[in-house]
Amino acid sequence: MTIEQRGDASVVTHALAKDELSKLRDVETEQVAFRKGLVRLGRICGYEITDGRLETEYVEIQTPMTTTMGERVKGLDDVVIVNVLRAATPFVEGLLKAFPRARQGVISASRDESAGMNDDGEFPISVDYVKLPEIRPEDTVIVADPMLATGSTMTKVVEHITEESPDPEQFIVLSAVAAPPGIVRVSEAFPDVDLLTVAIDDELDEDGFIVPGLGDAGDRAFRTD
Numbered sequence: 001m002t003i004e005q006r007g008d009a010s011v012v013t014h015a016l017a018k019d020e021l022s023k024l025r026d027v028e029t030e031q032v033a034f035r036k037g038l039v040r041l042g043r044i045c046g047y048e049i050t051d052g053r054l055e056t057e058y059v060e061i062q063t064p065m066t067t068t069m070g071e072r073v074k075g076l077d078d079v080v081i082v083n084v085l086r087a088a089t090p091f092v093e094g095l096l097k098a099f100p101r102a103r104q105g106v107i108s109a110s111r112d113e114s115a116g117m118n119d120d121g122e123f124p125i126s127v128d129y130v131k132l133p134e135i136r137p138e139d140t141v142i143v144a145d146p147m148l149a150t151g152s153t154m155t156k157v158v159e160h161i162t163e164e165s166p167d168p169e170q171f172i173v174l175s176a177v178a179a180p181p182g183i184v185r186v187s188e189a190f191p192d193v194d195l196l197t198v199a200i201d202d203e204l205d206e207d208g209f210i211v212p213g214l215g216d217a218g219d220r221a222f223r224t225d
Contacts, residue, residue, distance in 0.1 A: 003052040008187040009178060009195040017044045017198050021176060025214045031223045035090045038146060038221060041176055041198065042094020049142065049196070050076075050098060053170060077101055078138050078169070084109060084145040084157055085129075087218035091144050091176065099142075105132035107160060109153050117150065117208050121181055125156040135165035141172065146217040148178035148197065149210050151185030158190050172196055176217070179203060179210045 002014040020041040023029055029037065054075050061070040079102040083092040086108075096102060107130050111123035135141060141161065148154055154173060162171075171193045173186060178197040181204055187195060201210050209216075219225060 003048055003196070006200060007183070009183045009197055009200060011200060012045055012048045012196065012198045014044060014048055017041060017048070020044065021198050021214075024176065025212065027215070029220075031220065034220045038090035038176070038217070039094040039097075042091040042144070043097045044094070045174055045196070045198070046095045046098025049140075049172065049174075053140065053172065053194070075138070075140055075169070078136070078140060079103070080105060080133055080135055080139050080141045080168070082107060082132065082141065082143045082157070082161060084143065084153065087146050087216075087221060088144045090221055091146050091174075095142065095144060095174075102142075103133040105161075106130075107132075107157050109157050109160075111150075111153055111208075113207070121150055121204075121208075122185075123150060123152040123208060125152050127156060127160060130160055132161065132165075135161070135168055137166045137168065139168040140170040141168045142174055143172070144174045146176040147210060147213070148173070148175040148182040148186070148195070149204055150179075150208050151182035151189075154182065154186050155189050158186070158193060162190075167192070170194060177201055177210055177213055179213075 004011050020037050024037045056071045057074050058069050079099045081102045082105040108128040115124050173195050175197045177199050205211050
């Protein structure tokens, strides 16, 4: 299995995931290649979630030649993917290649960078739009955001999802890159949430950006400043 537990988070260690992340980190990777890279990384992570977090079952199959036993993934119709706008959009596009029948939700949440971090390392968070499908106890919920930095945005997003929904079978927060402060903040606030990332980076800078990171994923994907 190419998912490894590392403290409060799990890391996707698949070689292709690490290869795609290296391309995304590169400052020379321009917009189109960056967006396509996030799509590919989302697809790889989706397949790793399927392999590492979903169960399989044996079923009887009639082939053209005879009857045999096959194995199928359980729960593919019980997946909810929540897109944290806007940077997660290409990331989610890749996830949907692995979970084409997933129900989808969107949350527009952003931190007020002009206000700066407070003494606890948090930013004020603005939530402007929430549209979620029904979440059921048998569901696997995947909240996707390429960057888990301070954890301020993700904590607010998870609060919105859980405040009126039953506890799902699995609740996964998926990122491409995570920083230790964000992992600690989300895991302390929601100890039952499965934090899954492709890399745990060293630190945050004084502006709350992940170092070494990959820059602002939204700006790089959409050519904005």
